[in-house]
């Protein structure tokens with residue numbers, strides 16, 4: 001049987017590298033294949049079940065450690081996402097956050113004047129959105145959601161596309177929801193980033209086996225175009241995931257552990273002295289690595305990227 005083609009561009013996939021899981025709740029070593037045409041990569045093998053991958057472990061919706069302290073930072077992340085929309089002319093109307101998690105961004109968009117909603121397949125996300133933010137999410141995956149065609153002014157697809165099995169099908173669905181001229185922001189990790197190169201098989205944003213497609217900018221643009229979307233812009237200087245991802249990738253590389261602090265904060269790693277000591281000793285590296293990451297992002301090599309695309313008028 002011929003191997004499946006690249007989900008981003010349809011090119012040929014070849015063996016690339018093996019990668020250890022970062023999450024003790026999903027143990028194993030996973031093979032990555034890479035596309036000879038667009039440079040995107042794919043996690044080989046069957047995906048984990050939805051319950052294992054997204055309703056437990058670090059994705060369980062218990063309150064993360066330190067989340068009260070993080071609130072101002074989370075507001076800043078949401079404001080940057082809203083500014084990206086505004087910069088490309090989307091300031092008002094109906095907004096959907098597809099794969100809305102706990103609904104935090106839907107609440108932020110509503111507070112900024114959008115008629116905001118979203119859908120989320122995980123029951124615990126929908127419950128947390130209602131209880132924490134007073135947001136009513138539609139409990140559905142993108143393929144099953146009830147949205148009228150051509151009814152939406154803006155969609156945010158934030159760290160969702162790397163999780164789906166058929167990215168072009170997901171993008172075609174979003175395109176159909178948009179009114180002509182409507183915008184979609186697609187945020188995903190960038191496999192061509194500087195931090196991906198530094199982190200190697202312990203790059204923070206690999207997150208195998210949850211992440212199925214590891215997009216290059218070229219692959220993401222081709223997938224969007226194949227779905228009938230028009231590429232408007234790329235952004236790579238992003239506060240939300242990038243400086244932390246660079247620092248964590250360096251710590252992973254130095255310590256031989258994978259994202260220990262992240263999973264400790266998400267309450268899915270036990271308290272252990274050695275990785276904690278290495279992590280704490282690496283904290284002074286954070287400002288310098290954040291500056292390095294922002295410089296890389298300005299050159300299109302940020303750890304995550306946002307593609308802004310439009311349904312043609």
Ligand SMILES: [Zn+2]
Pocket residue numbers: 006007008009010011035036037038039040219
């Ligand atoms: Zn490809």
